[in-house]
Amino acid sequence: MKIYVASSWRNNYQPRVVEALREAGHEVYDFKNPSDEWAGFHWSAIQEGWESWTFDEYLEALDHDLAVLGFKSDMDAMEWADACVLVLPCGRSAHLELGWFVGRGKRSCVLHSEIAMEPELMAKMCDAQFNTIADVVWWLKGL
Numbered sequence: 001m002k003i004y005v006a007s008s009w010r011n012n013y014q015p016r017v018v019e020a021l022r023e024a025g026h027e028v029y030d031f032k033n034p035s036d037e038w039a040g041f042h043w044s045a046i047q048e049g050w051e052s053w054t055f056d057e058y059l060e061a062l063d064h065d066l067a068v069l070g071f072k073s074d075m076d077a078m079e080w081a082d083a084c085v086l087v088l089p090c091g092r093s094a095h096l097e098l099g100w101f102v103g104r105g106k107r108s109c110v111l112h113s114e115i116a117m118e119p120e121l122m123a124k125m126c127d128a129q130f131n132t133i134a135d136v137v138w139w140l141k142g143l
Contacts, residue, residue: 001140002027004081004101006094009042013113014087020133021085026140029077041070083107083143085136086126089118102126107143111136 003026007014018030032040043050046064053061061067074097078084084101086094088110101108102125109128110120123129130136 001083001143002029002081003140004029004078004084004097005031005087006084006090006097007031007087008090008094011087011090017085017087017111017133017136020137021140024137024140029081031074031077034073034077038069038073041066041073081106083109083140086110088112088120098126109136109139 003021005014005018005021005028007017009032014032015030018028021028030040034040043061045066046061047053050061078097078100081101083106084098086098086108098108098110108126109130110123110126111133112129112131117131128139130139
């Protein structure tokens with residue numbers, strides 16, 4: 001199965017999820033390392049200090065070649081994937097990605113951190129929720 005792992009650059013658990021899914025025989029898109037030639041999109045590649053951009057600077061940055069490439073890479077991977085695994089904690093982009101999968105009728109699940117869990121009401125729209133990688137692997141095997 002082709003899996004899109006949605007999470008955050010700050011989530012240190014995400015690489016273990018990608019590795020476990022690959023070890024289970026799945027093809028996995030890793031936004032942190034989408035290809036051998038590219039290590040993924042970072043706002044800092046456009047400009048240091050991006051955290052303090054004005055709204056207009058942010059809108060301008062969305063049209064930067066690197067942002068366009070990063071968006072295309074992620075969107076192409078979302079189209080390619082059969083399912084999404086959202087790895088918490090994560091931010092707004094990952095939640096938008098999960099919502100896109102749900103809206104498209106593709107399979108989706110949420111993997112809650114084994115360290116800390118904050119309730120997510122709207123996660124009810126997903127097919128399943130888990131708190132271990134092993135349970136995600138088991139669920140995907142049954143699809």
